[in-house]
Amino acid sequence: MEHTVKSYEAELVQLDQKLSQMGGLVERLLGDAFASLERRDPRLASEAIAADQAIDSLQKEIEELAISMIARRQPMAGDLRLIVSTLKVAGDLERIGDLAKNIAKRSLAVASESRPQSLILGLRHMAELAMRSLKNVLDAYMTRDDEKALKVWRADTDIDALYNSVFRELLTYMMEDPRNIGLCTHLLFGAKNIERIGDHATNIAETIHYMVRGKPLVDDRPKGDKTSVTLIDNDPGERN
Amino acid sequence: MPTPAPRPFLERLPGSGRSLGAIAAGVAALAGGLAAFGGDVLMVVAALAGAAAGFVAGEIWRGTAGPETDATPPSPIELPPVRAPRPVPSRAPELTAQSLMDALPVPTIIVDETFVVRHANRPARDVFMALREGGPIALATRAPEFARAIEAVLTDGKTERVLLHERVPVERRLDASLSPLEADGGGVGAVLIVLHDNSERDRLAQMRADFIAHASHELRTPLAALRGFIETLQGPARNDAVARERFLGIMGSESQRMSRLLDDLLSLSRVEMRAHLPPTGEVEIVETVREVIESLAQIAKAQGTEVTLDAAVGNRMIRGDHDEIVQVFVNLIQNAIKYGNKGGHVRVTVSDIRSGASAWVRVAVTDDGPGIAEEHIPRLVERFYRVDDKSSREKGGTGLGLAIVKHVVTRHQGELRIDSRLGVGSTFAVEFPLDESK
Numbered sequence: 292m293e294h295t296v297k298s299y300e301a302e303l304v305q306l307d308q309k310l311s312q313m314g315g316l317v318e319r320l321l322g323d324a325f326a327s328l329e330r331r332d333p334r335l336a337s338e339a340i341a342a343d344q345a346i347d348s349l350q351k352e353i354e355e356l357a358i359s360m361i362a363r364r365q366p367m368a369g370d371l372r373l374i375v376s377t378l379k380v381a382g383d384l385e386r387i388g389d390l391a392k393n394i395a396k397r398s399l400a401v402a403s404e405s406r407p408q409s410l411i412l413g414l415r416h417m418a419e420l421a422m423r424s425l426k427n428v429l430d431a432y433m434t435r436d437d438e439k440a441l442k443v444w445r446a447d448t449d450i451d452a453l454y455n456s457v458f459r460e461l462l463t464y465m466m467e468d469p470r471n472i473g474l475c476t477h478l479l480f481g482a483k484n485i486e487r488i489g490d491h492a493t494n495i496a497e498t499i500h501y502m503v504r505g506k507p508l509v510d511d512r513p514k515g516d517k518t519s520v521t522l523i524d525n526d527p528g529e530r531n
Numbered sequence: 532m533p534t535p536a537p538r539p540f541l542e543r544l545p546g547s548g549r550s551l552g553a554i555a556a557g558v559a560a561l562a563g564g565l566a567a568f569g570g571d572v573l574m575v576v577a578a579l580a581g582a583a584a585g586f587v588a589g590e591i592w593r594g595t596a597g598p599e600t601d602a603t604p605p606s607p608i609e610l611p612p613v614r615a616p617r618p619v620p621s622r623a624p625e626l627t628a629q630s631l632m633d634a635l636p637v638p639t640i641i642v643d644e645t646f647v648v649r650h651a652n653r654p655a656r657d658v659f660m661a662l663r664e665g666g667p668i669a670l671a672t673r674a675p676e677f678a679r680a681i682e683a684v685l686t687d688g689k690t691e692r693v694l695l696h697e698r699v700p701v702e703r704r705l706d707a708s709l710s711p712l713e714a715d716g717g718g719v720g721a722v723l724i725v726l727h728d729n730s731e732r733d734r735l736a737q738m739r740a741d742f743i744a745h746a747s748h749e750l751r752t753p754l755a756a757l758r759g760f761i762e763t764l765q766g767p768a769r770n771d772a773v774a775r776e777r778f779l780g781i782m783g784s785e786s787q788r789m790s791r792l793l794d795d796l797l798s799l800s801r802v803e804m805r806a807h808l809p810p811t812g813e814v815e816i817v818e819t820v821r822e823v824i825e826s827l828a829q830i831a832k833a834q835g836t837e838v839t840l841d842a843a844v845g846n847r848m849i850r851g852d853h854d855e856i857v858q859v860f861v862n863l864i865q866n867a868i869k870y871g872n873k874g875g876h877v878r879v880t881v882s883d884i885r886s887g888a889s890a891w892v893r894v895a896v897t898d899d900g901p902g903i904a905e906e907h908i909p910r911l912v913e914r915f916y917r918v919d920d921k922s923s924r925e926k927g928g929t930g931l932g933l934a935i936v937k938h939v940v941t942r943h944q945g946e947l948r949i950d951s952r953l954g955v956g957s958t959f960a961v962e963f964p965l966d967e968s969k
């Protein structure tokens with residue numbers, strides 16, 4: 292009996308460690324992807340794109356472990372919530388990895404074009420907020436810190452507000468000079484990807500709240516994105 | 532709960548003497564690696580390692596003089612006996628592994644075989660804000676190579692070295708040396724991690740590059756204007772007294788703007804340089820705000836603007852850098868005067884706020900000016916971002932004021948909040964955590 296209890300605990304710890312590992316890879320990928328865009332560094336972009344594989348396989352490992360734990364251990368309320376939450380967080384992390392990889396791909400496409408400094412500063416500002424949210428929400432997960440998760444949840448409106456502003460600026464550039472359209476479209480999708488990363492961090496925050504409190508967050512999700520959905524919600528290159 | 536409760540790891544190590552010996556040996560081993568970082572660090576580490584080793588041998592800290600008997604042999608000439616000096620009772624506190632680590636001026640962490648932090652000294656907690664004893668090391672950094680290095684030390688018992696590049700909350704580069712600590716029954720029981728912050732050096736190079744890029748870019752326009760005026764004054768307007776007066780006035784204000792730009796660029800570089808170092812001084816907020824308002828009285832008067840202070844609280848101490856905090860208030864209040872209406876009213880309010888268990892002080896600067904359109908608000912803190920280029924230039928702005936504010940506030944673990952409504956006015960508020968030890 293003692294033995295079973297112990298290795299069950301050990302499995303829970305392992306689940307946490309795998310998620311933390313996955314989080315570390317995603318944090319690195321996001322940082323590298325944006326840096327490759329900002330500094331026009333195709334080598335870094337390729338590295339970032341390649342790193343996505345390790346993230347995908349960790350997600351599979353987490354899924355397998357979690358499912359087998361549920362099947363073998365039939366965990367009760369709290370533990371079940373924990374395991375299911377880990378599964379959900381891993382899913383959001385995998386999506387963040389995809390979105391980040393997509394930024395790296397775009398950076399390859401625009402590496403040779405010159406671009407206005409102010410646009411890059413706007414995107415950098417967005418990326419910084421997204422990286423901060425990702426770090427904080429992962430920290431919140433590991434410490435089961437509901438307060439910290441809620442802060443991330445609330446901070447998403449900042450990313451959305453920035454996105455709206457960057458979006459407008461990009462449109463202005465495109466209208467000013469049609470030659471900017473190619474570059475600006477790539478940057479627009481890049482900005483959209485970051486904004487979506489913020490949404491996934493928000494999802495993770497909600498999951499943490501549910502995991503810690505045992506009930507879902509009831510407020511409406513913070514939503515500050517007021518741009519038209521028609522133009523940019525269907526980035527063809529995003530899901531792969 | 533999967534997060535194990537903190538176990539008294541250090542107590543588990545065999546007799547404090549041996550545990551200290553182990554750590555001293557670890558520190559000494561790392562000293563070799565740290566030698567590249569500069570002699571002073573090496574010396575401190577070596578000295579502490581020596582002290583700890585001495586303690587293990589029972590030679591120092593407690594004194595080792597023999598029995599207090601008079602051991603002088605009889606002598607034909609009567610001389611006063613020579614006594615061994617009396618052992619001075621030690622007043623040093625019990626020397627523990629913790630106290631040794633806490634004395635180290637370099638960030639030092641002990642992680643056990645389950646990746647749980649057993650001890651982290653103050654410098655380490657300053658580097659990694661989220662880090663806490665009993666919590667997973669991943670709260671410091673989840674950098675994949677860092678976890679791999681810990682794993683490697685635990686399995687091979689060899690030392691490892693990794694370079695860490697952290698991007699948030701502030702960019703920094705750290706050189707981490709990891710070495711094994713022996714466990715009770717042999718084998719590696721824990722990993723001693725000593726960090727060296729290389730951010731400063733890298734930042735210096737980056738700062739120079741940024742500075743030159745920005746300065747040359749931003750100075751080009753006013754310089755071109757100056758040259759234009761000079762040429763006009765030498766040529767067509769040579770004998771035009773009225774034009775000369777007017778041009779000289781413009782040239783004067785353009786050159787002032789150029790020197791302000793250089794000042795602001797330097798300030799911004801300085802704060803960026805120190806972004807990764809927590810401030811060490813103390814600042815009293817209410818008095819500082821009062822002084823700043825007084826120093827801006829001239830400028831306010833010129834605009835016909837009234838600046839009032841509404842401080843419903845007494846002294847409020849924060850951990851901070853005085854000059855930086857002054858600059859925050861100067862920039863915010865100056866903006867409110869500059870961009871507010873002529874003959875308007877600027878209200879500065881100091882108040883307390885509580886958030887969970889922590890207490891903060893809030894300084895809000897409210898003007899009754901034209902306000903700022905919503906889409907610009909999140910961008911204002913970006914360097915050189917201006918709502919209206921022309922208006923900022925006319926008012927002698929550099930576009931760096933709020934970027935500096937944001938950097939200073941972040942370094943002080945504070946918050947900047949901007950609230951504005953078109954046609955009503957704007958509120959720029961900064962919030963700083965109170966230094967509760969005061």
Ligand SMILES: Nc1ncnc2c1ncn2[C@@H]1O[C@H](COP(=O)(O)OP(=O)(O)O)[C@@H](O)[C@H]1O
Nearest residue numbers: 866867870917918919923928929930931932933
């Ligand atoms: N109180 C305010 N009211 C309206 N606009 C403001 C206010 N404060 C700042 N701004 C806007 O924010 C921009 C950036 O401010 P800042 O970084 O201080 O640069 P600068 O004042 O040198 O232009 C200003 O150009 C101005 O457009």
Ligand SMILES: [Mg+2]
Nearest residue numbers: 866928932933
């Ligand atoms: Mg200003």
